[in-house]
Amino acid sequence: MINVNPTRMELTKLKRRLETAQRGHKLLKDKRDEMVRRFMALIRRNQDLRKVVDEKLENAISKFSVAQAIMGTEQVYEALLCPAREASITIKRNVIMNVDVPEIDFTVGEEKNDLPYGFAFTTGELDKSVLDMANLLPDLIKLAEIEKTCNILADEIEKTRRRVNALEHIMIPEMEETIKFISMKLEDNERSNITRLMKVKDMIAEENV
Amino acid sequence: MNSQKLAVIGDKDSIILFKTLGFLTYFPPLETDEISKVIRRLDKEGVPIIFITEEYAQMVPETIDNYKYRAFPAIIPIPNKNGSIGIGMKGIKENVEKAIGTDILNN
Numbered sequence: 001m002i003n004v005n006p007t008r009m010e011l012t013k014l015k016r017r018l019e020t021a022q023r024g025h026k027l028l029k030d031k032r033d034e035m036v037r038r039f040m041a042l043i044r045r046n047q048d049l050r051k052v053v054d055e056k057l058e059n060a061i062s063k064f065s066v067a068q069a070i071m072g073t074e075q076v077y078e079a080l081l082c083p084a085r086e087a088s089i090t091i092k093r094n095v096i097m098n099v100d101v102p103e104i105d106f107t108v109g110e111e112k113n114d115l116p117y118g119f120a121f122t123t124g125e126l127d128k129s130v131l132d133m134a135n136l137l138p139d140l141i142k143l144a145e146i147e148k149t150c151n152i153l154a155d156e157i158e159k160t161r162r163r164v165n166a167l168e169h170i171m172i173p174e175m176e177e178t179i180k181f182i183s184m185k186l187e188d189n190e191r192s193n194i195t196r197l198m199k200v201k202d203m204i205a206e207e208n209v
Numbered sequence: 210m211n212s213q214k215l216a217v218i219g220d221k222d223s224i225i226l227f228k229t230l231g232f233l234t235y236f237p238p239l240e241t242d243e244i245s246k247v248i249r250r251l252d253k254e255g256v257p258i259i260f261i262t263e264e265y266a267q268m269v270p271e272t273i274d275n276y277k278y279r280a281f282p283a284i285i286p287i288p289n290k291n292g293s294i295g296i297g298m299k300g301i302k303e304n305v306e307k308a309i310g311t312d313i314l315n316n
Contacts, residue, residue, distance in 0.1 A: 036308065036309065040309075043308075047298075050301060054297060057288055061226065065222070065290055080229055088214060090213070093280065101280065102257070102281060104257070104258070129226060134230065141258070144258045144283045148283035148285075150301070151304060155277075155278045157307070
């Protein structure tokens with residue numbers, strides 16, 4: 001219970017606060033539900049994408065390891081010295097339910113050529129792994145975007161849920177209890193006032209007899 | 210909106226491939242201080258996405274958690290040449306547990 005003076009002033013104030021709290025509670029609950037809905041859709045995509053990326057990347061890297069074993073480490077590093085393409089991205093901010101999440105657009109710079117090296121001293125495995133990586137790029141960037149969004153949403157959902165619970169289980173019951181206390185106290189005062197008046201009336205009546 | 214670069218951190222053999230895509234590649238020694246130094250520097254330079262191999266991510270959980278709930282940079286774990294050790298999937302599970310309360314993606 002909140003510690004207040006049992007006056008009409010406080011009662012009106014509290015009632016107004018309770019109304020606000022209830023409205024806020026409803027809004028936050030709706031926000032939470034909608035965020036969870038979006039989160040569910042995203043997290044499933046996140047999981048699928050993560051699986052795909054993990055698998056493909058492992059594949060590309062293992063092919064690369066084979067190439068490395070055949071060609072020798074130094075040769076491989078030399079072949080990969082200059083990039084085949086320039087990946088660059090553009091960042092936007094998207095808003096889901098008042099939460100800032102990133103949106104990432106990417107552009108692959110003009111392809112100079114598929115492979116950044118001559119074929120004379122390199123093996124087929126190296127070609128394959130480099131091309132695999134190029135194909136993987138869109139997935140990688142999508143994964144980054146979705147995973148970040150999920151992180152942020154999960155955090156925000158937790159925060160919102162805490163607020164909803166605090167309102168529902170602590171603030172609102174507390175206020176209701178206080179309102180009940182004040183109105184009971186006021187009624188009590190009213191009754192004692194009436195009793196006093198009746199008593200006084202009786203006393204005056206007796207004197208006049 | 211100017212375009213920005215991507216970066217990747219890990220051991221040389223695993224991430225040299227990213228170089229062909231024009232990523233910035235960093236291969237610091239596998240030590241907590243060195244790795245978080247690289248991450249902080251990339252953040253300062255405004256690199257929005259940093260991929261990091263799981264092996265390296267394991268060394269710097271605090272640094273990664275710092276950036277987890279900020280919009281940028283996104284730090285994304287990837288498998289290295291020895292395959293995935295499940296950190297990426299674990300992150301997804303943690304998110305689900307945090308948001309929903311239980312792990313509903315049982316697989």
